[in-house]
Amino acid sequence: MTERILQLRTWQFNRQHHALRKEDAITIDCYRDKSLPDHMRTALRLKTALEAETPVFAPGEIFACTRTQKELPMIYDDQEWADIRSTHYIHERGTVTNLSPDYGKVIGTGLFKLREQLGDSSYHQAMRISIDAVLDFAARYQGAAEEKGYEEIAHILKRVPAYPAASFREALQSLRILHYAMWCEGDYHNTLGRFDQYMMPYLQHDLENGVLDQQSAMELLEAFFLSCNRDSDLYFGMQQGDNGQSVVLGGMTPDGKNGYQLLSEMCLKASAELRLIDPKINLRVDKNTPPEIFQLGTQLTKLGLGFPQYENDDVAIPALMALGYSEEDARNYAMAACWEFIIPGKGMEIPNIGALPIANIVNAVIREKLADVQSMDQLMEHVRIRMMAYVREAAQTHRNLYTIPSPFMSLFFEDCLEQAKDITLGCRYNNFGMHGTGVATAADMLAAIEKTVLQGDLSVQTLFKALDNDFSGYEELQHRLQYACPKMGNDDEAADQYARMLLHMFAEAVRGQTNERGGIYRAGTGSAMYYIWHASELGATADGRKAGTPLPANYAPSLNIKLDGPVSLIKSFAKPDLREVINGGPLTIEFSDTVFRNDEAIAKVAALVKLFIDLGGHQLQLNTVNRDQLLDAQKHPEAYRNLIVRVWGWSGYFVELDKCYQDHIISRAELSL
């Protein structure tokens, strides 16, 4: 880390940029005009939002653009929005979210060239207003930079984002403005995609022409990473830190080559040096990825940021192709905000439209049908029917979707400009994805039922009484269910077979379901915040879990079990056919921070990661935790302002989380290996 980066990092760590934020809100005028089409209203609001910004600079600034406006009012008033909501399906906040824009195209073309292609249609006018707003904004920053003596910044802002970037620094500054403007358009969970792929040509050029050496390139990269953290607390998310700024490193290129390169490695190193929550690092790997790359990833894991999350090309690419993605596009996958597989520049997908509550469904079936069934097969058939019904019912609600148009974002997507069609109306891929919560807990319930009721002497009545009483007065039975029954995560077929069946049923349940845009549904193993929500609807369960115990986050073992160890865990979780659940959702393993004492230990953890990949795992994320530190941070938040933890698909500052999420992380830490 150079002196200059250290200075910028300290400035941000101390939240000094917060003092530059303005107290007065953006005035609402032009864009609430009801006679205007909605795309025009979005464009005018972008213009208003950018005009309301005052250029500010950090001491030693490298990349310009800092938010000073805290709030962004909606383009609709409350009544209008309520009317729209009453007649449409609205996903989350109703704006564009979780997309992977094609930054490479816009950085390489420049906004001027795109502007020249615009015609006179109302939609193209909205695009033009958006482009002009961004160019005006850049010009104002350029003027201010000149005035304040930031000559290099001023010089660069004369060129980008108007013209094609000609250097690594220009490309990064262009990206910074483009990405910044997306947030000002009201879009959120704006991912950064395959950053190393679309940025490497610029770096390569500069290194070859002596414009940069590796050290100066690293300084630029780190300054850019820092800039991703500057405004992120203002971005919308379920929790502070859930802002979707993911990057994806390495992996196969669209033409089938290995995409891991110098910049991929620099990103891993920059993330390790800076220790910030953004950007969130994903690393694509496959069976041929050398151990050294896993070791570099593990060096990052050791720091406790929750990065990297690994994706397995060997599983993901064929799985995406099986869902109808072209080979070239499947090879080019990136990640949505958390773990969902999406295609840059070509997808208007909603990979988190809902969640199948697997544990709740299995619990409901046990309560309703167990007394009447003679075999596990019969019970599983009821589970299958219930799952199918749940998915169908959910899909029925996803009709008449409305998303607030985003003409600026649309510039980054295939054919939107050419066809004067907003991205929210669809793109090449229009699939919906569903998470699946609590598969391990569901498998544990089924394994426990099989052992104690169907094969054992436990009566259904006694079991239900125990569950109704939350095991009060039935402690020995709870102990038996919790500790003496097979558990998913211990490489025990008696439990693992049910996880395999449940995930296959989930995939079958979504197969054939289509949405109104001709897209399909994808099944996944992620949980998002549903692990908290679904658990709250669940009483005591047949796996010995007491009411109130959370479900595991993502694809992970139940929280109330004793694990045999990480090798068994990985073997268990690699057993289901994970190609069938490629909406994503990582196996999540917590390691105590004492594990990583030396390079040999790092190499061993890396070998464990590789094992999951080699066994057909789809996605993996490791956390390093120190339980005592987390408990202390709850008591003394002021002393842990910069303590970073992984929550579900993202990393955030521990002390900024709601207590239920903090508590969940602490109970996960108790399972740590």
Next chain:
Amino acid sequence: MNSGIVFDIKEFAIYDGPGIRTTVFMKGCPLRCQWCHNPEGLSKQPQLLFSRAACRNCGSCRQVCENEKCTACGKCVSHCPLGLRRIAGTAWTAQALAERLVKNKVAFDASNGGVTFSGGEPLLQWDFIEQVIAFLPEIHVAVETSGYADENLFLRMQNAVRLVMMDIKLADNTKHKRYTGVENVRILQNLNLLKLGNTPYIIRIPLIPGVNDDAENLENTAALLENPGPLVRVELLPYHQTAGAKYEMIGMNYRPDFHTDLAPQIILEPFQNRNFPVMVL
């Protein structure tokens, strides 16, 4: 076939030999090292472990207990509503234990890892371990031992495994007796077997503040290793304050005769001067 008493099986034991390894902790030890952090490994008999601190005295365990003195029958374990009780010490047949270990073979193969027998003192149950090893063909087996064993037995072990990790806790015999309860004569004889043999070995020294972390002891220890034969390296394991954590659970007192709050000195020179690879864990 006789069975072995195991008090823990730990997957992914990082500091017990090369690659990804599963370590089997055999119950029973002839030494009584004051710094022992696995007190449940000392007795050969199964024992009840009980986390006293969280107990609410609800009495459920007493209601089911049929004995005046604890026999580690385990009946109370499932009656504790807080799950505070467990039995340390499970009898395994050689075949069942081998099957359990073979389950992780894919990880051993992928990382040049294997199985480590530790303890307690694994040599106390060597007949049983030999039977287990017979069921583990093509798996790299290592042993972690105090070295306190009969020479013939030690030699048998040395020929049956691919790596030996042996402690040399103190070079001085009097001090050794004082802090571990036994003399080091047999241990040093067995060290000679390691030096003269073909089996790679690692020497481990737990660094205990004020007991063996002085320059003199480390110099004398290093001297014992001269003409080291197939020595892989020397590993120093600094004492950790959490060593006493499990004593209360097993109804024992942790009263070591040294300053547990001091950090041990780490002196590498005696080993470095002799070109022995040395590392601190």
